[in-house]
Amino acid sequence: MRVTEVKGDPDDFTTSQIATVDSDGISKEIRLDVVDRWPNIGDYVIIHAGFAIHTLEEKEAKANIELIRKMAEGMPEELLR
Secondary structure (H helix, E strand, C coil): CEEEEEECECCECCCCCEEEEEECCEEEEEECCCCCCCCCCCCEEEEECCEEEEEECHHHHHHHHHHHHHHHHCCCHHHCC
16 A cells, blocks of 8 residues: 555664555555654555555555556456455
């Protein structure tokens, strides 16, 4: 998901380390406590269980998203539900 807002301080764990992210118009807040690199607005993050675990730059993220979409196109409909 694409980062649209970042709150907190990456060097101060007493602050709320939260990002707002968006994908296809769906927006949500996620935790940044365990992310490998503090994201900037416009970066993308891989999320697991409400936590960002990996930060990607836009070019890398878009390549990954395109690959996932191509894989989904070849899957039977019943597996996509």
